[in-house]
Amino acid sequence: MTQATLVVDIVELQRRTGTRRSVVADLVLADTAVGDRSIVGGSLAIGVVVEAATEGIVVSGTVRGVSRAPCRRCLDDVDEPFEIELREIFERHPSEGETWPIEDERIDLTPVVRELALLALPLAPLCRDDCAGPDTERFPTGPAEGADEAESPERQRDPRWAALDALTFDDVADGVGEERS
Ligand SMILES: [Zn+2]
Known part of the structure; x- marks a missing residue:
């Protein structure tokens, strides 16, 4: 099942430290463009374990998707699958830039996986190792x-x-x- 957000209810989890719950979901994010780079289809496959720990709620697992960015030599789009390992902590009083908030006994994984996935977009990929750059016959770059x-x-x-x-x-x-x- 695909969904636009991934919110996990933690009421049950919090009853006992060490309780774990596995969350598997296909997330489709609305806008994933960062300049001319993006996540293909905005689509991310999430496979995480959500666990009640003493420091809060710990979420660990993987985020998979396909990045799209222009080849740094020929500028053709390059699609590359990626997989990110994540381990994030949710707290009632989160530290800015370090942990995420627990709100209304729920945690929202959407901004977390979004941020991690966008950070994973390659800056200057190559379509293939021996890409020679623009087609010199069609796009001459200097005098013939x-x-x-x-x-x-x-x-x-x-x-x-x-x-x-x-x-x-x-x-x-x-x-x-x-x-x-
Ligand atoms: Zn290329």
């Missing part, structure tokens, strides 16, 4: 080779330099000598 040759410094050289090329070192030395005498 023929043009390169025509523009080469040798061929475009100012003709006046040819006269200097003809001079040898000795000619120049003699000229200087003559001027001084």
